[in-house]
Structure formats: C-alpha cells, structure tokens
Amino acid sequence: MGIPEKIKRIEDDLHKTQVNKKTEHHIGLLKAKLAKLKREQEEQASRGGGSSIGFDLKKSGDATVVLIGLPSVGKSTLLNKLTNAKSKVAAYQFTTLTVVPGAMEYKGARIQVLDLPGIIAGASSGKGLGKRVLSVARSADLILFLVDVFQPEAATVLMRELISIGIRVDQSPPNVVIETTSSGGITVSPQVKLTKINEELVKDILRVYDKNSARVIIREDISDEQLVDVLLGNRVYIPSITVMNKVDLVNAGFIHELSSKLPYKFIPISAEGNVNLTALKEEIYNHLNLIRIYMRPRGKEADMEEPLIVRSGSSVLDICNKLHRRMKDDLRYAQIWGKSVRFGGQKVGITHRLMDEDVITLVT
Ligand SMILES: Nc1nc2c(ncn2[C@@H]2O[C@H](COP(=O)(O)OP(=O)(O)O)[C@@H](O)[C@H]2O)c(=O)[nH]1
Ligand SMILES: [Mg+2]
Missing domain, CATH: 3.10.20.30 (Beta-grasp domain)
Known part of the structure; x- marks a missing residue:
C-alpha cells in the first residue's frame, strides 16, 4: 500500500470515529500516524525536485514581516504605504505574481515587509500559487494577516493554511524534552498535571516515531498534537497580528459589532485612506520585540x-x-x-x- 492509500485509510478511520473519552487514545494515535505519513509524502515530493526558485527570498533588514491575505484585500496597497516598495495595485485578483519585498523604517529599525502573491483557500494543498508561496512565511519573524472588512472569516481560513504547512502561530515551542536512550524503554516524567494527554498515549505516540527507548520530560500541559510537533521537529513558531482593511467603507458601529463577535483581536485600518497606519507600524514594531x-x-x-x-x-x-x-x-x-x-x-x-x-x- 502506498503512502496516499495509507493516508486515506487513516483519514477515513478518523472520520468515522466518534470523539469521546474512550476513543481519545485511538484518535491521538491516528493523528500521530497521519502526521508521520504526511511528512514522508512531503519528503518524497521534495526529492522529486519541486524547486522553490523565485521564492527563496534573502532576508534583509533587522526583521521580516510577511503579509498574508486573500486576493484583493489590499496587501499591495498596504505594502506601498508602509514601505518604499512599488507593488502593483489593481481591482482584480492575482496582480502580485512574485513575492514583493519592501523596507519599512521605524524607530531606527529597518523592517522587511513581504507581499505574498495570490494566496487562496487550499493553498497549502497546492491550489493557486500554493505551498511554495506560503512557505516563504516560515522564515518570517511576524505574520500579518490582512482581511477585508466584509470578509473577516478569512483570518481563520488563512490560519488553517499555515498550520498545515507546519507553522504554529502565536504559540511557543512546547516545553518538552525527549532524550533518546540506548535501552530501558520509555519513561515519562511529567512536571505538571497532564489533562490533555496521558502517559500511555505519550508512550504509544513515541513508538509510532520509532522511539522505543527514551526519557520524556514534560514541563507543561501539552496536547497530543504538541507532542507530535516536538517529534517532527520541523515546526516554526511565529507571532501574528490581524489587520482589518477597508474600514473606510463602514461606520464605527459596524467595526464595534465585528470586534464583539469575532474570535480574534484586530487592528482596523484603511490602507488607501491612510487610517491608523502609524498605529499599525507601532504594533508591528512592538510585536517584533x-x-x-x-x-x-x-x-x-x-x-x-x-x-x-x-x-x-x-x-x-x-x-x-x-x-x-x-x-x-x-x-x-x-x-x-x-x-x-x-x-x-x-x-x-x-x-x-x-x-x-x-x-x-x-x-x-
Ligand atoms: N475602499 C478601500 N479600498 C481599498 C483599500 N485598500 C485597498 N483597496 C482597493 O482594493 C483593491 C485591491 O487592492 P490590492 O492592494 O491590489 O489588493 P491585493 O490583491 O491584496 O494586493 C484595489 O482596488 C484597491 O484600491 C482601502 O483601505 N479602502
Ligand atoms: Mg497585490
């Protein structure tokens, strides 16, 4: 059975398994196996020579910020306002075809801002310009999600795309140490009370990753997904801010209602109307630490x-x-x-x- 079939099998199994206390262990293991298979699939694909020419941008300046947003939300407009770049702005989709860098000077810092082209829902699985473009975000110091005031739910979609290429947004690396030992099986030493995973599941997940003898020190209440992140070791942890553009098209009441009903915090701006751009620069600067x-x-x-x-x-x-x-x-x-x-x-x-x-x- 090839990797795609194995993935399909596990996904089917996950779909039909009801989530409850009794199936927790089973589901945790399936997810760990799935993550491992996906990595194998990725490795095979990259051996096949999916080159990343054109998107291997050199980092420059003191820090790098990447703009992530669906087409036509105003990324190019914002880039032009924040930086010295000249990115083409148009009222139709996919105007930005290569990654456009600009430099933003603020408080003596030179911050590189990148406008990523045509990201659409499904980009991580190869739709649109897809994964190659999205993967530029892996090297960012800060991710700036840009959403349109009439399409605020896009933030969640974009977040999911980043998660599926191994970017962990607004999380810190799990405080877990795994030391491989030559013998003695797996010992688990939790330093805190574990509520989302138990020691048996920790051991079984380690075995999925062929770690049959190891010492695991867990210093925070992690989930099974976080344990898999540690085992895969190729995750990047990047902070983010969400910016709501085109607020010139709505009134204050509309914004107020959005902020009370959306599950995330945002900075309202109008890139074209120059509203709140200095405050945005300040937020970017502060988030870069x-x-x-x-x-x-x-x-x-x-x-x-x-x-x-x-x-x-x-x-x-x-x-x-x-x-x-x-x-x-x-x-x-x-x-x-x-x-x-x-x-x-x-x-x-x-x-x-x-x-x-x-x-x-x-x-x-
Ligand atoms: N009303 C309004 N329109 C904007 C604003 N920012 C950008 N636009 C318009 O939105 C369209 C798409 O902008 P663009 O920067 O090309 O978006 P991109 O595809 O995300 O790079 C253009 O017609 C812009 O003039 C804004 O703050 N308010
Ligand atoms: Mg653009």
Missing part, C-alpha cells in the same frame, strides 16, 4: 543617531556577531550605560543581556 543599542566608541560620545537593532533578550555576544566575525574573539569586556546595569559604565561579560536603549562600549 526589537531593542535599540547605541554604540559608544571608547573615550568618545555615543552615536545616538543610528542604533543597532537586535531582538529583545540579545546579549553582548549577539552585538559582537552583528558587528563582525572576529569581534567576539578580540573582546576583553564591555561597558554598559542603561537599564540592564546597576550603574553607568558597569563592566560586563559576553553573556550579559542588554535592554532597550542601552549604550555599549566594546573594549578589545
């Missing part, structure tokens, strides 16, 4: 014009790496002025974590 670090050459004034932009949580080492390759070997110590230290000019080592607007001198 960037911090500004000012360089101060030894014995001189700090350069307060052009900060280095790095991700929140970055260390002195990350700054060194951003400057040049050999910097970290030449570094003796760093001196910091700002929120991350107790007093100005404090000496710190390479692992010291920086905070927004710190001033740093690297002593080599």
